[in-house]
Amino acid sequence: MSTIKKGLNTICTHVGELKDEQFKGAVSPIYLSSSYAFMDVDVKRYPRYFNTPNQEALSKKIAALEGTESAMIFGSGMAAVSTTLLAFLNHGDHIVLQKSLYGGTYNLVVEEFEKYGIQYTFTDGLGEGASRSVETSFAKAITPQTKVIYIETPSNPLMTITDMQMVATLARKHGIITMIDNTFASPINQNPLEFGIDIIIHSATKYMGGHSDICAGAVAASQEHIDRIWNLGKNLGGSLSDMTVWMLERSMKTMAIRVRAHNENANELASWLDRLPEIASVYYPGLPSHPDHALAKKQMNGFGGMISFELIPSIDAEQFMRALQLIKPSMSLAGVESTILSPTQTSHALLSPEERAHQGITDGLMRFSVGIEDCEDIKEDIMQALTQTKRQ
Numbered sequence: 001m002s003t004i005k006k007g008l009n010t011i012c013t014h015v016g017e018l019k020d021e022q023f024k025g026a027v028s029p030i031y032l033s034s035s036y037a038f039m040d041v042d043v044k045r046y047p048r049y050f051n052t053p054n055q056e057a058l059s060k061k062i063a064a065l066e067g068t069e070s071a072m073i074f075g076s077g078m079a080a081v082s083t084t085l086l087a088f089l090n091h092g093d094h095i096v097l098q099k100s101l102y103g104g105t106y107n108l109v110v111e112e113f114e115k116y117g118i119q120y121t122f123t124d125g126l127g128e129g130a131s132r133s134v135e136t137s138f139a140k141a142i143t144p145q146t147k148v149i150y151i152e153t154p155s156n157p158l159m160t161i162t163d164m165q166m167v168a169t170l171a172r173k174h175g176i177i178t179m180i181d182n183t184f185a186s187p188i189n190q191n192p193l194e195f196g197i198d199i200i201i202h203s204a205t206k207y208m209g210g211h212s213d214i215c216a217g218a219v220a221a222s223q224e225h226i227d228r229i230w231n232l233g234k235n236l237g238g239s240l241s242d243m244t245v246w247m248l249e250r251s252m253k254t255m256a257i258r259v260r261a262h263n264e265n266a267n268e269l270a271s272w273l274d275r276l277p278e279i280a281s282v283y284y285p286g287l288p289s290h291p292d293h294a295l296a297k298k299q300m301n302g303f304g305g306m307i308s309f310e311l312i313p314s315i316d317a318e319q320f321m322r323a324l325q326l327i328k329p330s331m332s333l334a335g336v337e338s339t340i341l342s343p344t345q346t347s348h349a350l351l352s353p354e355e356r357a358h359q360g361i362t363d364g365l366m367r368f369s370v371g372i373e374d375c376e377d378i379k380e381d382i383m384q385a386l387t388q389t390k391r392q
């Protein structure tokens, strides 16, 4: 495809596709070789070098979606996160991270960084109306050794929004590299490069895969930054198998359509939930009552498919989840099917009740990954589960 910027659906469907020269089939062939010629070739290919034909093709699609020069695909979101972080952090360096982070990223930092001599600071100031204090809290956390600022927006589970432009401007002033986990928004709803963020990370297990059947990760950035990540990546070995690369390419053809359907359902459900007497509060950046709705509107093209809501204390969360018939109580998120989980029982189970309360996570908090089913059917399922749970 030419370099003229195409629409999102066209990028999803076509960018990076491989031509089937032999049989003229409509879709990209899968090249499963783990052994390629080294003589008379321009590129020495090997799956762990992230440069098989299918890996390269899918990387182009992801770069085109994020508007970056280059991209890489990994075996999981955490392979992408860990390789990227370690590529830019040396012994003695310091990193500033947003406090409200994906659990796996948080664990990587607190369990592993000390032995590499990497210092870290989690910033305060996130939560209610976070953006208004975010500049000062990030600025205060910066030291002369700070090499990276790492953010996630919207973040799990309270859908807090971080001001990307503010963080990028602050970091530039100090010559610091910025990284974002853009998983919850997907490239359809948010393109952090436009706001000055340097490196964009995705768990492709989520909206890129979209069908709850793939584990993969991706990083999009300038060629210079990708080269640096590649240098470490080939040593750490977190590449993705070509069979899964092909499945991910197939899934991504419908990503823009899927994400827009998720957006539409979540928008409708968030305002509907907000009006129910059984729901104490709803966290969704698309709601005008969200403390950072204006900021979300400025930096997002759609508000995403993730909603969190809190049941009133008289409704038992576990009974509510068991009473659901359509919505599946299930780990992970971003599949075409609606799923729900309790952060208290899963992602935040290891925290003490006091720590959870401090982070605003109650036992009645539900993290709801809105699917693409008909909205009325989702509402009906929630209604019947609430009614049944109240009666018990």
Ligand SMILES: *Cc1c(COP(=O)(O)O)cnc(C)c1O
Residues within 6 Å of the ligand: 076, 077, 078, 079, 102, 104, 152, 156, 181, 183, 184, 202, 203, 204, 205, 206, 215, 216, 217
């Ligand atoms: C799931 C997830 C990850 C980790 O991705 P894996 O593919 O499970 O390794 C990272 N960040 C966010 C926001 C996620 O939701």
